[in-house]
Amino acid sequence: MSTTTAGGGPVTTEAEAAAAEQLRSAVARQFGRSLHIRTLDTGSCAACEQEIRMLAAPHYDLHRLGLFFTPAPRHADLLLVTGPMLRAFAAAARKTYEAMPGPKLVVATGACALGGVYQPDAFSYGSADQVLPVDVWIPGCPPSPLALLHGLLVAVGRLADKVSGLSFVAGASS
Amino acid sequence: MTAVRPHTSRRLPSVMAGAGRAGDPVAVTQLAETDLEAVTAELARHPGGRLADLFAADTDPVILRAVWALDLDQRYLIIETPVSGSRYPALSEIAPAAFAEECEIYEQFGIRPAGDKPLNRVATPPQADIELPRLGRAPAEPPADVHAPHVVGGHAFEFPFGPVRQVAVESLYYGLVTSGEELVDLYLFTWHKHRGVEWRAQGQTPQQALFHIERAEGLSAIGNGWAFAAAAEAALHIEPGAAAMSGRAAALELERLYNHAAAIAALCQACGLAVGRAAAEIALERFLRLNAVVFGHRYLFNVLAIGGIRTAPDLAALRAGLPAAYGELRRAADALLATNSFLDRLEATGIVTTEEAGRLGLVGLVARAAGVAADTRADHPSGPYSGLRPAVATQAAGDALARLRVMLAEAAESVRLLETLIGTGALGHGAGQPEESGTPRPGPAGRSGLGWAESPRGESLAWVQLDQSGRISRARLRPAAVRNWRGFDDACRSQNVFTDVPIIEASFWLTVAGTAR
Numbered sequence: 280m281s282t283t284t285a286g287g288g289p290v291t292t293e294a295e296a297a298a299a300e301q302l303r304s305a306v307a308r309q310f311g312r313s314l315h316i317r318t319l320d321t322g323s324c325a326a327c328e329q330e331i332r333m334l335a336a337p338h339y340d341l342h343r344l345g346l347f348f349t350p351a352p353r354h355a356d357l358l359l360v361t362g363p364m365l366r367a368f369a370a371a372a373r374k375t376y377e378a379m380p381g382p383k384l385v386v387a388t389g390a391c392a393l394g395g396v397y398q399p400d401a402f403s404y405g406s407a408d409q410v411l412p413v414d415v416w417i418p419g420c421p422p423s424p425l426a427l428l429h430g431l432l433v434a435v436g437r438l439a440d441k442v443s444g445l446s447f448v449a450g451a452s453s
Numbered sequence: 454m455t456a457v458r459p460h461t462s463r464r465l466p467s468v469m470a471g472a473g474r475a476g477d478p479v480a481v482t483q484l485a486e487t488d489l490e491a492v493t494a495e496l497a498r499h500p501g502g503r504l505a506d507l508f509a510a511d512t513d514p515v516i517l518r519a520v521w522a523l524d525l526d527q528r529y530l531i532i533e534t535p536v537s538g539s540r541y542p543a544l545s546e547i548a549p550a551a552f553a554e555e556c557e558i559y560e561q562f563g564i565r566p567a568g569d570k571p572l573n574r575v576a577t578p579p580q581a582d583i584e585l586p587r588l589g590r591a592p593a594e595p596p597a598d599v600h601a602p603h604v605v606g607g608h609a610f611e612f613p614f615g616p617v618r619q620v621a622v623e624s625l626y627y628g629l630v631t632s633g634e635e636l637v638d639l640y641l642f643t644w645h646k647h648r649g650v651e652w653r654a655q656g657q658t659p660q661q662a663l664f665h666i667e668r669a670e671g672l673s674a675i676g677n678g679w680a681f682a683a684a685a686e687a688a689l690h691i692e693p694g695a696a697a698m699s700g701r702a703a704a705l706e707l708e709r710l711y712n713h714a715a716a717i718a719a720l721c722q723a724c725g726l727a728v729g730r731a732a733a734e735i736a737l738e739r740f741l742r743l744n745a746v747v748f749g750h751r752y753l754f755n756v757l758a759i760g761g762i763r764t765a766p767d768l769a770a771l772r773a774g775l776p777a778a779y780g781e782l783r784r785a786a787d788a789l790l791a792t793n794s795f796l797d798r799l800e801a802t803g804i805v806t807t808e809e810a811g812r813l814g815l816v817g818l819v820a821r822a823a824g825v826a827a828d829t830r831a832d833h834p835s836g837p838y839s840g841l842r843p844a845v846a847t848q849a850a851g852d853a854l855a856r857l858r859v860m861l862a863e864a865a866e867s868v869r870l871l872e873t874l875i876g877t878g879a880l881g882h883g884a885g886q887p888e889e890s891g892t893p894r895p896g897p898a899g900r901s902g903l904g905w906a907e908s909p910r911g912e913s914l915a916w917v918q919l920d921q922s923g924r925i926s927r928a929r930l931r932p933a934a935v936r937n938w939r940g941f942d943d944a945c946r947s948q949n950v951f952t953d954v955p956i957i958e959a960s961f962w963l964t965v966a967g968t969a970r
Contacts, residue, residue, distance in 0.1 A: 319617060320624040322646055325964040326671030326752045329715060331621040333741075336718075336734035348620040367578035367585075368616070368624065368645040375617050396668060401586050402649045420754065421671065 314346050314435055317355035317379070321372050322362035322403060326421040327389040331359065339424045346431055352378035357434055358385045360411060363397035364404040376411050382441040384434050387413045388427065390420035466499050466523075468492045469530065478833060479687070479903050481531045489534050490542045493519070497548050501525030503814050503827075506914050507544065507554035509536075509562045510927040512589045517541055517558070519551075520903065520914060524832040529903055531916075539593070540567050550814025553939060560596055562589035571597040576647040576969065586652055588927070608632045616645050619955075623965040631951070639945045639954075641938060646969035654928035658893045659685035659759045659917060662925055666915075667754050670932050670967035672715075675701070675708045676908020677932050677967075678757040680915040683835065684928075685759050687902025688919050689894055697761035698836030699879040703771070704748055704756050705906060706867040706874075711740035712909035712962060713860040714782050717789070719959035720857060724798045732785035739778035746770040765880075772875055779868050786861050799854035803944040803957030806851055815940045817911015817933045819961055822859045823851035829907040837879055841870050853960035893923030908933050910963060934967025 318331055334341040335348070349355050352375045364372065376385065387407040390396050393416055394406030407413055414437050417430035468482060484492060496502045501524040509515050514535045521530040534541070543566035545552040556572045559565045565572060574596040577585055615626035624646060630638035650669045654662035659682070666681045667674040679701050686693065693701075714737040721729035741751040747766045748756045756764045789795055805815065810823040820827055828845040830838045846862030848855035874880055901918040911933035918927040944957050 316620070318621050320622075320646075322648055323623065323966065324668045324671035325623055325966045326668075326674075326754075328621050328623055329672060329752075332718075333734065333738060334621075336738055337731050338735070338738045350618075350620050352617070363648070365645060365648065366583050367580065367647065370580070371616055371624070371645065391668075396665075397648065401584065402647070402652075420668075421752065423751065 315349040315355050316357045316359055317349055317352050318359045319375055320361050321368045322365040327361035330421045330424055333424045334427055355379050359388050360392050360407045361388045363391040364407050364410050369410050372410055384414045384438050385411045386415045386430055386434050388417045389422055393418055466495050479529045483533050486534055493544050493547045496521050504548040504550050506931045507551045508929045509558045510918060515562050515564055524827050527833055536564050539564050543567050549812050559592050561587050563592040574598055576644055578644045609637050625965045634950045636945050636949050639942050643965055643969035646965050650970040651928050654925045656924050658924055669970040670964050671752055672712055672964055673908040673932055675704045675753050676906050676913040679906035680904045680913040682757050682759050683904025684902045684915040684917040688900045688917050691760045693761045699874055700762040700766055702837050703766050703871060703874050704753050706871050707744050708753055709867045709909040710864055713864045714740055716860060716962035723955035723959045724795055726795055729789050736781035736785055739781050743774040743778050768880055802853040802953050804852045804947045805940050805944050809943050813939045814936055816936045818856055818859045819937045819940055822848045822855035824849045829905050829912045841873060853956055856960040895923050910934055930970060932967035934963040937961055937963050938968050
């Protein structure tokens with residue numbers, strides 16, 4: 280397997296591609312054991328937050344899957360965004376995202392964040408992707424804990440993809 | 454400690470003379486600006502009288518509406534006062550509970566109370582590039598970001614915390630004023646969560662508006678939704694059937710049960726008690742699943758309709774699932790009440806005195822834990838509650854432990870009410886015929902109605918005014934959280950340290966969404 284640039288030259292050699300693939304599975308393994316989640320309420324009705332809290336309850340127990348909550352965006356791999364992205368909150372949302380180290384993921388959570396509850400208007404952007412680069416969408420009003428878990432597991436795969444797309448060769452362009 | 458309030462007959466305040474028929478649950482009266490102060494003072498002295506809400510409507514002139522709850526007389530009194538100029542008598546000087554509403558009215562309608570008291574920012578963000586639509590005229594000057602003087606021995610400082618704070622909780626900006634560990638003062642800013650729910654309702658039919666009203670505060674979807682539906686029904690002169698009202702009551706008690714279970718789980722989390730939290734969350738998950746099988750939604754969305762209910766409860770599922778879910782809650786509660794390290798942490802934490810609860814117009818379990826036996830299910834019964842006669846649980850201490858005890862007593866009472874509703878066949882066999890067509894109902898412009906319900910956090914109030922075509926010209930929603938956050942500041946200041954704040958917040962069990970709606 281090799282990838283080519285727009286100019287036709289190879290970006291990764293066979294050996295590098297194999298290394299990236301190794302890394303991909305390593306990251307999947309690695310993040311599968313410690314993916315850290317920061318939540319971000321951009322104007323929710325509090326029901327999504329309650330369902331997110333239920334992820335830690337004995338019925339769902341996301342810790343057994345290697346997923347953890349962190350209060351610090353600087354320790355977070357994944358931003359779980361609820362609410363319709365109110366304009367008055369957008370600056371705080373951007374700062375939270377920027378404080379996270381890469382590679383990072385944004386998961387829009389619930390009907391508000393997906394654009395199904397509030398229209399874009401003077402109060403709100405109407406959906407999370409108007410301000411943040413959303414990778415995974417989880418529908419539901421609010422999404423049940425099982426829907427959240429499914430979305431998070433999809434997100435873990437996406438993060439592994441993101442990491443495998445990075446070049447770890449000094450001087451190489453990607 | 455429980456109290457069933459007797460229906461007492463007492464002399465009504467003079468303003469009630471000629472205000473509606475005796476026995477009506479809501480009386481409306483008009484009052485000139487010049488009489489407003491004297492009448493407010495009289496009502497504030499009236500036993501069981503409290504200023505439940507203050508809001509403005511219309512623009513030319515602006516009409517100020519004060520909603521007084523006369524709990525011992527089982528009545529609400531709405532006083533309508535046209536305000537011709539840009540100022541009106543300062544009601545918060547007489548009834549301090551009115552201050553936050555005075556600030557809100559200034560932001561939304563541009564009129565302010567007499568005097569030069571600074572009016573705080575409530576819903577408009579300070580960012581210059583964000584201009585939100587208003588319900589009326591813009592104020593002459595922008596509202597102030599007021600911080601009270603806070604110097605203790607020259608060492609106090611303000612520690613900003615939020616709006617992005619702990620994980621899986623709502624955004625809330627705290628200004629914690631501290632001299633190191635003890636909380637000297639505390640400010641809360643919530644403008645970043647204001648979604649303009651009242652503004653959105655304008656021009657919609659009540660049935661359309663219910664969608665956003667339910668989502669104003671998702672954990673009180675039934676409490677707020679019922680208050681709003683009742684207000685619209687009063688304006689439209691619709692009376693839902695008895696089975697539908699019993700269905701609403703069943704949903705409301707289920708909402709109370711899951712909220713109290715969630716609050717107890719949050720209390721354990723705040724105290725670092727992982728086992729207690731897990732036990733309470735097992736009960737909580739059972740209640741949420743019970744909601745889903747009985748009414749079709751874990752948080753009871755889309756159950757209500759204007760004129761009735763949309764989803765008939767599944768009685769067999771309710772009968773089968775309730776004892777097991779409540780059994781889990783009892784199991785957790787019994788263990789917690791035998792855990793001294795947990796109880797010690799709650800005792801004397803976040804004290805609200807009876808005097809503060811009355812002065813700030815607090816409602817719900819926060820007021821009841823401070824010895825104020827107010828509960829709209831008992832004081833202003835609607836639907837099946839006049840027959841059910843719910844017992845009102847109270848405590849005297851006003852601390853987090855008292856609030857926990859009130860929650861547990863209320864959960865037991867909710868189970869009793871649900872069992873009575875099942876046993877008496879009040880829930881019927883179907884949802885009846887709800888008035889759920891979105892088509893507006895024409896009628897005289899200016900029709901209005903008041904509605905209320907006892908949400909898990911306390912009294913929810915709503916007021917709806919319709920235009921000629923049957924669309925909303927002004928909707929007012931006052932969830933219980935609007936009131937009780939005011940008591941939160943005082944509770945945090947009463948000899949508490951930083952680590953007490955999460956415990957106090959869990960014991961109040963409020964939402965930011967409810968106040969910044």
